Amino acid sequence: xxxxxxxxxxxxxxxxxxxxxxxxxxxxxxxxxxxxxxxxxxxxxxxxxxxxxxxxxxxxxxxxxxxxxxxxxxxxxxxxxxxxxxxxxxxxxxxxxxxxxxxxxxxxxxxxxxxxxxxxxxxxxxxxxxxxxxxxxxxxxxxxxxxxxxxxxxxxxxxxxxxxxxxxxxxxxxxxxxxxxxxxxxxxxxxxxxxxxxxxxxxxxxxxxxxxxxxxxxxxxxxxxxxxxxxxxxxxxxxxxxxxxxxxxxxxxxxxxxxxxxxxxxxxxxxxxxxxxxxxxxxxxxxxxxxxxxxxxxxxxxxxxxxxxxxxxxxxxxxxxxxxxxxxxxxxxxxxxxxxxxxxxxxxxxxxxxxxxxxxxxxxxxxxxxxx
Numbered sequence: 001x002x003x004x005x006x007x008x009x010x011x012x013x014x015x016x017x018x019x020x021x022x023x024x025x026x027x028x029x030x031x032x033x034x035x036x037x038x039x040x041x042x043x044x045x046x047x048x049x050x051x052x053x054x055x056x057x058x059x060x061x062x063x064x065x066x067x068x069x070x071x072x073x074x075x076x077x078x079x080x081x082x083x084x085x086x087x088x089x090x091x092x093x094x095x096x097x098x099x100x101x102x103x104x105x106x107x108x109x110x111x112x113x114x115x116x117x118x119x120x121x122x123x124x125x126x127x128x129x130x131x132x133x134x135x136x137x138x139x140x141x142x143x144x145x146x147x148x149x150x151x152x153x154x155x156x157x158x159x160x161x162x163x164x165x166x167x168x169x170x171x172x173x174x175x176x177x178x179x180x181x182x183x184x185x186x187x188x189x190x191x192x193x194x195x196x197x198x199x200x201x202x203x204x205x206x207x208x209x210x211x212x213x214x215x216x217x218x219x220x221x222x223x224x225x226x227x228x229x230x231x232x233x234x235x236x237x238x239x240x241x242x243x244x245x246x247x248x249x250x251x252x253x254x255x256x257x258x259x260x261x262x263x264x265x266x267x268x269x270x271x272x273x274x275x276x277x278x279x280x281x282x283x284x285x286x287x288x289x290x291x292x293x294x295x296x297x298x299x300x301x302x303x304x305x306x307x308x309x310x311x312x313x314x315x316x317x318x319x320x321x322x323x324x325x326x327x328x329x330x331x332x333x334x335x336x337x338x339x340x341x342x343x344x345x346x347x348x349x350x351x352x353x354x355x356x357x358x359x360x361x362x363x364x365x366x367x368x369x370x371x372x
Contacts, residue, residue, distance in 0.1 A: 001361050003349050005310030006185050010353035022237035033230050041236040049172040051198035053205035056231030057212050060159040060181020063195040064092035067155050067177040070207045073098050080120050081129040082112040083318040084338040090319040102320045104335040108277040114142035127153045132161035135287035140166040140174050162188050163250050165283035172198040188246050194235040252352035253286040263363040289350040307365040312347050
């Protein structure tokens with residue numbers, strides 16, 4: 001049996017006719033950039049996330065960049081975030097000239113630890129970016145309290161978390177700005193790169209709409225220097241076909257995550273393998289099902305590969321140890337929780353179409369590994 005880490009074909013095949021019809025509609029209209037299709041998606045995503053505004057852009061990376069630009073983050077400023085995240089979180093801070101300031105994660109949730117943030121705040125701190133890792137929201141109440149007390153905007157990096165909830169509140173609706181990615185492998189994936197920024201602040205929304213088109217709301221007239229980060233109509237059309245299915249897909253992911261955990265708990269493995277921690281006061285959409293192997297991680301992944309099972313590590317090198325961030329002066333062991341997660345975690349295959357038989361096979365292959 002072969003089980004890929006990600007299987008996009010299984011999701012797209014039932015929607016093939018509807019997607020082709022949507023693409024044909026765009027081709028016939030010849031409106032390929034922004035336009036009515038993008039506006040319709042923006043309204044639908046705003047409603048889905050419970051935010052007042054949604055602004056489409058070219059990618060999740062650009063969503064983060066636009067958020068920081070709209071908040072006037074600039075050279076000499078500091079932005080606090082997690083070192084255990086995709087590169088775009090840190091690079092967006094650096095691209096506006098600011099300094100990333102990292103704070104360790106709260107294992108086993110892999111999100112930024114609110115209890116460590118206070119010590120990182122200085123007079124130069126201008127924002128906090130909370131990353132919702134693997135589809136589970138960061139603990140937002142203490143983060144919002146810290147942000148309010150220090151008068152700092154809180155940005156949600158919700159690239160992996162559309163539809164996730166913290167105490168009944170949707171990802172992207174709690175901070176000043178929410179940032180989403182629709183990269184094809186996301187729970188809601190486009191046919192290429194695409195992103196979205198959400199906010200309930202009217203002034204921020206207007207500025208974000210201008211910043212994504214070179215800083216001008218009308219052609220050839222520019223109040224400030226922005227970027228070219230417009231959302232393509234074809235991507236919007238694909239996302240509009242998929243969005244009505246998102247909750248059922250996320251629920252299917254949760255069901256498969258629960259099945260994995262139950263199977264693993266019953267497996268009596270000869271080595272330690274820790275299933276994901278699920279907060280009881282949130283909704284986890286399981287963009288990834290990430291397990292932790294304190295020993296034998298790489299050997300275990302090799303064994304699964306020999307069984308035909310795809311696995312991935314998210315993320316093998318924390319941001320503070322990336323070569324390009326060497327100028328920040330961080331060293332190994334500065335953030336032991338993030339570094340431990342990078343060395344010990346990996347993701348098992350998870351997608352709505354994963355079958356019972358496939359999951360049983362994955363766990364049987366895990367059981368057949370002789371780690372000790």
